[in-house]
Amino acid sequence: xxxxxxxxxxxxxxxxxxxxxxxxxxxxxxxxxxxxxxxxxxxxxxxxxxxxxxxxxxxxxxxxxxxxxxxxxxxxxxxxxxxxxxxxxxxxxxxxxxxxxxxxxxxxxxxxxxxxxxxxxxxxxxxxxxxxxxxxxxxxxxxxxxxxxxxxxxxxxxxxxxxxxxxxxxxxxxxxxxxxxxxxxxxxxxxxxxxxxxxxxxxxxxxxxxxxxxxxxxxxxxxxxxxxxxxxxxxxxxxxxxxxxxxxx
Amino acid sequence: xxxxxxxxxxxxxxxxxxxxxxxxxxxxxxxxxxxxxxxxxxxxxxxxxxxxxxxxxxxxxxxxxxxxxxxxxxxxxxxxxxxxxxxxxxxxxxxxxxxxxxxxxxxxxxxxxxxxxxxxxxxxxxxxxxxxxxxxxxxxxxxxxxxxxxxxxxxxxxxxxxxxxxxxxxxxxxxxxxxxxxxxxxxxxxxxxxxxxxxxxxxxxxxxxxxxxxxxxxxxxxxxxxxxxxxxxxxxxxxxxxxxxxxxxxxxxxxxxxxxxxxxxxxxxxxxxxx
Numbered sequence: 001x002x003x004x005x006x007x008x009x010x011x012x013x014x015x016x017x018x019x020x021x022x023x024x025x026x027x028x029x030x031x032x033x034x035x036x037x038x039x040x041x042x043x044x045x046x047x048x049x050x051x052x053x054x055x056x057x058x059x060x061x062x063x064x065x066x067x068x069x070x071x072x073x074x075x076x077x078x079x080x081x082x083x084x085x086x087x088x089x090x091x092x093x094x095x096x097x098x099x100x101x102x103x104x105x106x107x108x109x110x111x112x113x114x115x116x117x118x119x120x121x122x123x124x125x126x127x128x129x130x131x132x133x134x135x136x137x138x139x140x141x142x143x144x145x146x147x148x149x150x151x152x153x154x155x156x157x158x159x160x161x162x163x164x165x166x167x168x169x170x171x172x173x174x175x176x177x178x179x180x181x182x183x184x185x186x187x188x189x190x191x192x193x194x195x196x197x198x199x200x201x202x203x204x205x206x207x208x209x210x211x212x213x214x215x216x217x218x219x220x221x222x223x224x225x226x227x228x229x230x231x232x233x234x235x236x237x238x239x240x241x242x243x244x245x246x247x248x249x
Numbered sequence: 250x251x252x253x254x255x256x257x258x259x260x261x262x263x264x265x266x267x268x269x270x271x272x273x274x275x276x277x278x279x280x281x282x283x284x285x286x287x288x289x290x291x292x293x294x295x296x297x298x299x300x301x302x303x304x305x306x307x308x309x310x311x312x313x314x315x316x317x318x319x320x321x322x323x324x325x326x327x328x329x330x331x332x333x334x335x336x337x338x339x340x341x342x343x344x345x346x347x348x349x350x351x352x353x354x355x356x357x358x359x360x361x362x363x364x365x366x367x368x369x370x371x372x373x374x375x376x377x378x379x380x381x382x383x384x385x386x387x388x389x390x391x392x393x394x395x396x397x398x399x400x401x402x403x404x405x406x407x408x409x410x411x412x413x414x415x416x417x418x419x420x421x422x423x424x425x426x427x428x429x430x431x432x433x434x435x436x437x438x439x440x441x442x443x444x445x446x447x448x449x450x451x452x453x454x455x456x457x458x459x460x461x462x463x464x465x466x467x468x469x470x471x472x473x474x475x476x477x478x479x480x481x482x483x484x485x486x487x488x489x490x491x492x493x494x495x496x497x498x499x500x501x502x503x504x505x506x507x508x509x510x511x512x513x514x515x516x517x518x519x520x521x522x523x524x
Contacts, residue, residue, distance in 0.1 A: 018435070019460025034494055035250045162457060162483070166285040185457060187483040189297055190287030214459045216251035216494025217487040224264040224300065224486045 003219055004237035005031075005039040007131070007158045007182045007207030011057065014048045021211040024061040024068070031067075034215035036208075038067045040099060040131075040240065046073035047103050047137060052081065059095040069244065070097035071131055075107060076115040085122035092128075093249040099129040099156075103137025111142055113149045124152045126248045135159030135185065135209075140168045147176050154178040154243060158207050164188040173199050180239065182207030183218045192225045192235070201231035205239050252493035256502055260489055265302025269503055272510030272522075273298070273485065275398060275428055275453045275477030276308030278327055289481040291327040295334050301485035304507075305514070305521055306335055307398075308480070309368040313340035317348050328363045333521060336361075338368030338398050343382030353385055361517045366396030366424070371407035373400070378408050378416045391420040396513060398426040398451065403434030410437035417445045424513055426451045426475060435461065439468035449509065453477035456488040462495040471501035475509055 010027040012020050021027050031039060041062065046054025051073035062068040072092060075081055082088055092098070100123070104111040113120070123130060130153055132138045132146075143157060155178065157169055162185050172179045173195075183192065184207040195204050206222060208215045222235055250261045259266040279289050288297055289311075298306055310323040324337035339356055341349045356364060367386050371378050378399060390397050401408045410431045417425055430450040431438040442448050450473055455461040465474055476492075478485050492502050514522045 017460070018458060018464060033253070162454070164284040164286070164482070187457060187487050188284075188287070189478075189481050189484040190293070191484070194285075194287040209457075211459055213457050214491045214494045216490040217456060218490070219251050220261070220490025220493065221484045221487040223261065226300075 001223060001232065002037045002237045003035070003206055004240045005036055005208050005210065005215070006156060006205045006240045007133075007184050008039045008210040009042045009044050010061075010211065011044040011054075013044045017212065019211060024065065027211075028065065028068075030210070030215065034219065036215050036219070037237070038069070040069045040071055042071045042073065042101055046101065047106060051075055051107070059097065062096060066096075068096075070095060071099045071101050072097050073101045073103065074116075074119060076109045077119065078115075085119050088119075089122070089126060089128065089249045098244045098247060098249070099131050101131045101133075103133070104142055105139060106137035111138070111146050120146075120150045120153060123154075124150055127154055127246045128249065129154040129156060129243050129247060131156045131158055133159040134165070134168075135161065140165075143172070147172060147179065151176050152178060154246070156180045156182055156205055156207075156243075158182045159184050159209055161185050162187050164191060166191070166194075170198075173203055179203070180205055180243075183222065183235070184209030184213060186218070187221075190226075192221065193227055196225075196227045196231050201227065201234040202239055204235045205243075206236050251490055254493070254499045256499045257493040260493055264300055264486060267302075269302070269506050270304040271302055271476055271485065271489070271506045272514065273303050273306045273478055273480060274426060274475045274510055275451050276306045276480040277314070278308050278310045278481065279312055279323060281311045284482070286481045291330055291335070294481055295331055297480065297485065298334060301489060303485055304334075305510075305518075306480060307338060307365055308335065309338045309340045313368075314370055314373065317342055317345045320348055321352060325359065325363050332362070336365045336518060336521070337363055338366055338396070339364045340368045340370070341383075341386045342370075342374055343376045343380065343386075344374055346382060349382075349386065353389060356389065365514065365517050366390060366398070369397065369399040369408070371400065371412075372402055372405050375407060377406065378412050387416065387420050387423070391422045394422045394424065396424045396426060396517075398428050401427045401429055401431045403431045403437065410434045410441060413441055414444075417441065417448060421445070421447060423447060425449065428477070429454045430465070435464055436468070439465065442469035442473045449473055449475050449513075451475045451477045452488070452505070453479045453483070456483070456491040462491065463497060466497050466501050471497065471504040472509060474505045476506050
């Protein structure tokens with residue numbers, strides 16, 4: 001069974017974790033050990049240092065490896081720290097970067113139309129996916145506010161927590177057709193099956209949360225979920241493939 | 250495939266392994282206010298156990314944790330419905346000493362057919378494990394060498410590593426299962442396991458902290474670690490996947506999944522625990 005992880009990072013965090021993964025070589029070794037085919041990855045420096053610094057480190061690190069896709073981090077652009085959306089998208093395409101991440105609470109801004117309307121409108125038009133983590137850098141209320149303003153945004157909500165945050169993300173799945181959730185930290189027994197039953201397999205993406213979580217945990221959970229094989233494959237890799245293919249960078 | 254061992258191949262293909270049954274030493278049951286559970290009733294949980302090769306689950310019902318009105322009755326009813334698959338911890342809440350006295354009085358009549366020991370939830374009940382109010386239950390457990398599963402969390406004033414150390418010194422005969430292994434205080438948990446031969450590191454919520462399994466195996470040894478999932482909270486297949494993916498041996502996996510639990514439980518429930 002093939003797996004394409006939508007939620008993994010590498011690089012050394014400022015605060016040392018239990019099992020750091022320093023570089024792309026270590027990441028690839030762990031992917032091989034777990035039998036993981038491809039991954040959409042980001043560099044922790046995008047969060048801990050600065051998006052510009054981390055984005056450059058990510059692009060350089062993944063360039064030689066076609067099984068790795070990148071996810072850059074952006075900021076409000078009133079101070080012209082980034083190129084305009086059209087040029088940003090061109091740079092993303094050239095670097096095999098297929099999505100964007102934001103960490104508004106960590107990076108001290110509000111992710112809304114006033115701050116980032118031009119970029120989010122361009123992302124909606126080009127179907128460029130936004131990945132947000134409710135574990136790192138964005139609160140549920142901010143996710144709700146963002147989607148209320150950009151209801152067509154392709155958004156993957158990651159790391160939604162071991163306390164089974166269904167009451168937080170299910171309203172968003174019901175209201176916004178382009179919202180998805182990943183599986184990192186979604187350890188709930190029967191949770192994947194319930195989501196597939198209620199919303200279809202197209203709304204759930206395999207995400208490991210590596211290196212803070214093991215690749216193998218959710219791979220095993222998906223492999224043995226009580227859902228059809230076709231649904232397993234959608235979650236394991238096809239949904240992320242589709243989202244990437246739909247983006248017009 | 251998520252690992253490169255015989256056990257990994259078997260579990261990956263079949264979801265379970267006949268030669269590696271699992272004893273889940275930390276479960277719950279029933280609805281809980283702040284989370285949606287798709288499978289929290291006993292029959293649903295037993296089906297999950299079947300699919301993952303979990304031979305026995307030892308649990309405390311959510312109502313037993315948080316409703317002194319219901320106390321242990323839902324746990325008792327569930328064990329009687331599935332006597333070959335379930336055992337319960339007798340939950341005691343020292344905020345209600347009169348109910349606690351009733352629970353202790355009833356213990357003998359329910360041991361070992363229903364109970365295997367006690368469950369303490371100090372962080373939630375906000376009474377330290379060392380408090381005098383817990384003493385009657387600790388003394389029963391210590392006198393009889395029973396299992397005690399205590400929720401433990403790093404740094405907690407109620408059940409953190411310093412508190413655990415004090416009660417471990419006081420009650421050396423208890424088989425003391427550190428629920429969540431003083432979560433986050435990994436080195437302190439290892440030190441406790443090394444200093445007290447009757448302490449075991451229970452792994453619920455450790456399976457989502459990459460590196461935790463290997464850290465414990467290196468520091469305390471796999472013969473001191475116990476499988477646990479908080480079922481119906483966490484999918485046992487996720488925990489199994491982590492064990493298979495972690496950098497440990499199949500011997501370690503056998504210890505964690507069943508050998509250590511069998512050693513603890515065989516004197517209590519021989520008909521349920523396989524040789």
